[in-house]
Amino acid sequence: MAVNWFPGHMVGARREIEENMKWVDIVLLLLDARAPFSCRNRQLEKMAKGKLLLYILNKADLADEEATKRYIRQFQQQGFYAVAMDSMGGKGKRDVLSQVRKMYAEQAEKMKARGRRIRPARVMVAGVPNVGKSTFLNCLVGKNRVKTGDKPGVTRGRQWVRVLEDIELLDTPGLMWPKVESDEQGYKLALLNIVGEKAYQEYDVAAFLANYLQNHCPQEIARQLGEGLQMGNYEEILIRIAQKRGYLNHGAQPDLDKAAHNLLQEFRRGKWGRISLDG
Ligand SMILES: Nc1nc2c(ncn2[C@@H]2O[C@H](COP(=O)(O)OP(=O)(O)O)[C@@H](O)[C@H]2O)c(=O)[nH]1
Numbered sequence: 001m002a003v004n005w006f007p008g009h010m011v012g013a014r015r016e017i018e019e020n021m022k023w024v025d026i027v028l029l030l031l032d033a034r035a036p037f038s039c040r041n042r043q044l045e046k047m048a049k050g051k052l053l054l055y056i057l058n059k060a061d062l063a064d065e066e067a068t069k070r071y072i073r074q075f076q077q078q079g080f081y082a083v084a085m086d087s088m089g090g091k092g093k094r095d096v097l098s099q100v101r102k103m104y105a106e107q108a109e110k111m112k113a114r115g116r117r118i119r120p121a122r123v124m125v126a127g128v129p130n131v132g133k134s135t136f137l138n139c140l141v142g143k144n145r146v147k148t149g150d151k152p153g154v155t156r157g158r159q160w161v162r163v164l165e166d167i168e169l170l171d172t173p174g175l176m177w178p179k180v181e182s183d184e185q186g187y188k189l190a191l192l193n194i195v196g197e198k199a200y201q202e203y204d205v206a207a208f209l210a211n212y213l214q215n216h217c218p219q220e221i222a223r224q225l226g227e228g229l230q231m232g233n234y235e236e237i238l239i240r241i242a243q244k245r246g247y248l249n250h251g252a253q254p255d256l257d258k259a260a261h262n263l264l265q266e267f268r269r270g271k272w273g274r275i276s277l278d279g
């Protein structure tokens with residue numbers, strides 16, 4: 001029998017998303033702004049067929065600003081709406097809401113033309129793990145968390161929260177697993193904590209990162225680790241980190257595994273600056 005790598009609970013998660021999708025007008029697809037194309041899930045796009053889609057490049061505060069602008073242009077060229085967002089600081093919230101309104105305007109007009117009451121736009125959030133779905137929801141809803149109650153005929157437990165007079169949000173985000181299609185993409189997802197630590201070796205991911213830093217931000221390496229590092233050799237970087245931090249193993253050799261762990265942690269805490277990973 002072939003290895004069953006598709007986690008059983010994801011089947012349930014997918015069904016739940018499909019079910020919830022029926023009730024919404026707009027799907028906000030959350031991405032990590034540092035690697036939006038790597039954490040994009042085409043299946044989610046397919047599941048949201050017929051809905052209005054808005055890509056949200058979240059954690060924009062951690063990403064390179066120029067890269068974020070470039071990514072947004074790329075999404076737009078592909079015919080998608082996209083906006084940048086920092087859900088921790090709340091920056092971008094107004095852009096998201098005004099974009100949602102703009103997208104919904106046509107549907108609202110139709111209701112009006114038919115003499116019907118314009119009902120609030122129904123919105124849901126979806127994305128892969130750790131892109132900030134919960135934080136984003138909290139940011140949008142804020143303290144005045146008014147539940148609008150179950151809609152009749154809707155499965156018990158589906159809760160809508162009023163964001164504005166004319167926008168309602170489903171309070172549980174849809175969670176999808178990322179689809180990993182290359183080693184490079186996998187390393188990026190590991191760096192952003194989107195795939196769990198059981199799925200990779202820290203050393204390999206750190207090696208990928210060290211290479212990436214050498215190619216894309218050599219000045220940051222020089223600033224943090226000093227000059228004179230041999231380019232094109234990620235191990236040099238790990239050795240230098242081990243030396244600087246005093247990570248030595250028994251034979252007084254640099255402990256590269258510890259250096260790798262440290263590099264990953266520092267990167268994730270933003271200590272290496274605002275770095276975007278997608279091309
Ligand atoms: N700097 C920054 N951190 C964020 C942002 N959004 C979420 N986070 C952090 O990312 C981590 C994952 O967020 P969470 O909302 O739990 O992600 P979820 O798994 O998609 O629901 C948490 O540590 C959040 O504090 C953001 O816009 N900027």
Ligand SMILES: [Mg+2]
Nearest residue numbers: 132133134135
């Ligand atoms: Mg969450």
